[in-house]
Amino acid sequence: xxxxxxxxxxxxxxxxxxxxxxxxxxxxxxxxxxxxxxxxxxxxxxxxxxxxxxxxxxxxxxxxxxxxxxxxxxxxxxxxxxxxxxxxxxxxxxxxxxxxxxxxxxxxxxxxxxxxxxxxxxxxxxxxxxxxxxxxxxxxxxxxxxxxxxxxxxxxxxxxxxxxxxxxxxxxxxxxxxxxxxxxxxxxxxxxxxxxxxxxxxxxxxxxxxxxxxxxxxxxxxxxxxxxxxxxxxxxxxxxxxxxxxxxxxxxxxxxxxxxxxxxxxxxxxxxxxxxxxxxxxxxxxxxxxxxxxxxxxxxxxxxxxxxxxxxxxxxxxxxxxxxxxxxxxxxxxxxxxxxxxxxxxxxxxxxxxxxxxxxxxxxx
Amino acid sequence: xxxxxxxxxxxxxxxxxxxxxxxxxxxxxxxxxxxxxxxxxxxxxxxxxxxxxxxxxxxxxxxxxxxxxxxxxxxxxxxxxxxxxxxxxxxxxxxxxxxxxxxxxxxxxxxxxxxxxxxxxxxxxxxxxxxxxxxxxxxxxxxxxxxxxxxxxxxxxxxxxxxxxxxxxxxxxxxxxxxxxxxxxxxxxxxxxxxxxxxxxxxxxxxxxxxxxxxxxxxxxxxxxxxxxxxxxxxxxxxxxxxxxxxxxxxxxxxxxxxxxxxxxxxxxxxxxxxxxxxxxxxxxxxxxxxxxxxxxxxxxxxxxxxxxxxxxxxxxxxxxxxxxxxxxxxxxxxxxxxxxxxxxxxxxxxxxx
Numbered sequence: 001x002x003x004x005x006x007x008x009x010x011x012x013x014x015x016x017x018x019x020x021x022x023x024x025x026x027x028x029x030x031x032x033x034x035x036x037x038x039x040x041x042x043x044x045x046x047x048x049x050x051x052x053x054x055x056x057x058x059x060x061x062x063x064x065x066x067x068x069x070x071x072x073x074x075x076x077x078x079x080x081x082x083x084x085x086x087x088x089x090x091x092x093x094x095x096x097x098x099x100x101x102x103x104x105x106x107x108x109x110x111x112x113x114x115x116x117x118x119x120x121x122x123x124x125x126x127x128x129x130x131x132x133x134x135x136x137x138x139x140x141x142x143x144x145x146x147x148x149x150x151x152x153x154x155x156x157x158x159x160x161x162x163x164x165x166x167x168x169x170x171x172x173x174x175x176x177x178x179x180x181x182x183x184x185x186x187x188x189x190x191x192x193x194x195x196x197x198x199x200x201x202x203x204x205x206x207x208x209x210x211x212x213x214x215x216x217x218x219x220x221x222x223x224x225x226x227x228x229x230x231x232x233x234x235x236x237x238x239x240x241x242x243x244x245x246x247x248x249x250x251x252x253x254x255x256x257x258x259x260x261x262x263x264x265x266x267x268x269x270x271x272x273x274x275x276x277x278x279x280x281x282x283x284x285x286x287x288x289x290x291x292x293x294x295x296x297x298x299x300x301x302x303x304x305x306x307x308x309x310x311x312x313x314x315x316x317x318x319x320x321x322x323x324x325x326x327x328x329x330x331x332x333x334x335x336x337x338x339x340x341x342x343x344x345x346x347x348x349x350x351x352x353x354x355x356x357x358x359x360x361x362x363x364x365x
Numbered sequence: 366x367x368x369x370x371x372x373x374x375x376x377x378x379x380x381x382x383x384x385x386x387x388x389x390x391x392x393x394x395x396x397x398x399x400x401x402x403x404x405x406x407x408x409x410x411x412x413x414x415x416x417x418x419x420x421x422x423x424x425x426x427x428x429x430x431x432x433x434x435x436x437x438x439x440x441x442x443x444x445x446x447x448x449x450x451x452x453x454x455x456x457x458x459x460x461x462x463x464x465x466x467x468x469x470x471x472x473x474x475x476x477x478x479x480x481x482x483x484x485x486x487x488x489x490x491x492x493x494x495x496x497x498x499x500x501x502x503x504x505x506x507x508x509x510x511x512x513x514x515x516x517x518x519x520x521x522x523x524x525x526x527x528x529x530x531x532x533x534x535x536x537x538x539x540x541x542x543x544x545x546x547x548x549x550x551x552x553x554x555x556x557x558x559x560x561x562x563x564x565x566x567x568x569x570x571x572x573x574x575x576x577x578x579x580x581x582x583x584x585x586x587x588x589x590x591x592x593x594x595x596x597x598x599x600x601x602x603x604x605x606x607x608x609x610x611x612x613x614x615x616x617x618x619x620x621x622x623x624x625x626x627x628x629x630x631x632x633x634x635x636x637x638x639x640x641x642x643x644x645x646x647x648x649x650x651x652x653x654x655x656x657x658x659x660x661x662x663x664x665x666x667x668x669x670x671x672x673x674x675x676x677x678x679x680x681x682x683x684x685x686x687x688x689x690x691x692x693x694x695x696x697x698x699x700x701x702x703x704x705x706x707x708x709x710x711x712x713x714x715x716x717x718x719x
Binding site for chain 1: 388389390391392398399402641643699700701702703704705706708
């Protein structure tokens with residue numbers, strides 16, 4: 001059987017699922033959707049207003065732009081200023097504030113900063129500009145890891161000497177564990193990120209569900225996917241079961257995408273990563289294996305001596321951990337808006353603050 | 366594996382403010398919030414006068430038996446030739462439409478060309494020939510022009526400015542400030558075709574699409590509508606910044622709330638698919654041949670009949686209404702029955718990561 005995307009936006013199917021959710025919900029529950037793409041879909045469709053009032057959705061750290069650490073943004077800016085460099089990045093990263101400026105400002109001052117849609121486009125830029133150093137900002141969760149790794153393998157195959165990657169690759173399960181083990185945690189159930197699981201599978205979540213007695217439901221991004229994910233999570237909470245369920249089976253399998261995983265494991269190895277707004281989480285990301293050190297932009301360019309200065313204006317950390325909502329921040333809509341972001345969650349199209357700013361009237365009074 | 370140091374967690378912080386107010390960045394040209402702020406900060410305080418302060422896409426200079434309507438626009442599209450049009454057609458239609466949406470009859474245009482050294486004269490001739498056919502279609506005369514050449518690398522092929530004048534008789538009161546509660550909001554066809562056609566013609570997306578730009582002169586359509594339905598309150602062409610930006614401007618000028626119904630908004634399947642893949646919201650993508658019409662609900666069906674019979678209005682639809690809201694804002698009733706705000710575009714529209 002095949003589905004069209006519109007089936008997952010069908011208002012009568014969504015209404016049936018919402019009615020069922022209303023029927024089974026007897027108590028207040030706090031559920032976190034991990035992925036910024038889910039946060040945006042929820043706000044974009046106004047789904048938050050249609051849920052039983054006793055359910056609270058909190059927004060997780062799954063916005064790659066938001067959690068990329070400041071020191072890496074500063075390194076990216078320093079590298080992008082070099083006259084011998086063409087710096088390639090996904091579009092969202094251009095607006096993320098570093099200590100003093102962002103990549104947009106670098107471009108306005110003459111640095112060669114290009115928006116690409118895939119690192120494989122950056123490979124093409126490297127082929128077309130053999131006298132320039134081409135650096136790709138390889139950020140993201142498990143979703144971007146395969147194609148970022150593929151670009152390194154392609155550079156190797158093509159014998160490209162002028163391509164390197166500035167890596168800030170992070171992984172979801174360690175961040176979930178960090179949230180669950182925090183004393184201020186309020187989250188009682190997770191909607192796991194469907195696209196992350198399409199790469200990784202969901203075997204990693206089984207021990208988490210068991211250890212922390214928490215339902216984890218792999219959830220997609222269309223309205224019906226989201227309501228189904230919430231429905232399965234609430235059903236588990238009401239029945240006191242705590243298992244991993246797959247509510248996105250048309251995309252996700254338990255073991256994930258084997259060829260993507262092979263590429264990731266060939267190029268990357270697990271490393272400690274700093275998360276912007278959250279702090280260091282052990283073994284929470286990937287770095288290049290030593291065999292691929294020649295493609296590491298941090299080794300190729302001297303970026304020592306960068307002074308990182310994080311201000312303490314906004315509450316991004318609490319928002320990324322689901323402790324506070326964007327409109328609870330005193331700066332929200334006041335000093336902080338997408339044109340003048342104080343924090344990364346207001347920058348990215350996947351950031352929670354930007355979703356609230358764009359789609360919700362809360363905090364607008 | 367728990368966090369080693371909860372204090373890091375509890376003192377989480379956020380980056381500092383980067384206002385972009387010392388140097389121009391691309392977002393200042395997006396037509397959204399940054400553009401508006403730049404105009405308010407740099408231009409308006411020094412040039413302020415009643416015609417400019419009305420903040421329409423055109424200026425109105427009152428005269429004895431009508432108004433002189435003036436509008437100017439720079440055209441900098443890349444690539445210069447794209448499916449459905451080119452910079453020449455765009456330069457004519459852009460200014461003709463800005464005048465026509467005031468309810469005026471566009472009469473005369475001037476054109477200024479900034480041409481990059483090395484540009485092929487053959488391509489320039491193609492552009493000028495395309496301008497001629499758009500002028501003929503809109504019945505407007507080109508009465509003055511200027512050319513300047515800059516060194517190679519100082520421009521991107523050719524930039525064209527057009528300025529136009531038109532005449533509005535006293536019979537019509539059309540403008541962004543005239544939307545009234547109870548009015549219907551109509552759109553003359555599918556959204557985002559121009560923006561996505563140009564983007565895919567750039568070849569950066571590795572996408573091949575059949576999407577054509579909608580660039581077209583709308584003065585004929587406007588003339589027909591206005592002479593049949595003189596009570597029309599607002600015409601606007603939702604160009605840079607898209608429908609959402611245009612409706613926000615109207616909500617602001619008229620001090621009204623606008624409510625759109627998402628399921629009625631016309632989008633072609635290729636555009637919808639492209640936008641979803643790239644993370645663009647089609648309501649913020651540019652159109653160059655579409656018309657927003659705001660008019661009393663009683664006239665909506667008659668207007669739709671006229672639109673659907675016209676070659677530039679066959680996909681027209683009624684997409685929302687002006688309501689008695691507490692706030693001046695634009696709301697969207699979503700496909701599944703929720704409601705969300707449609708705000709101004711902030712900065713440059715960027716493709717998302719995943």
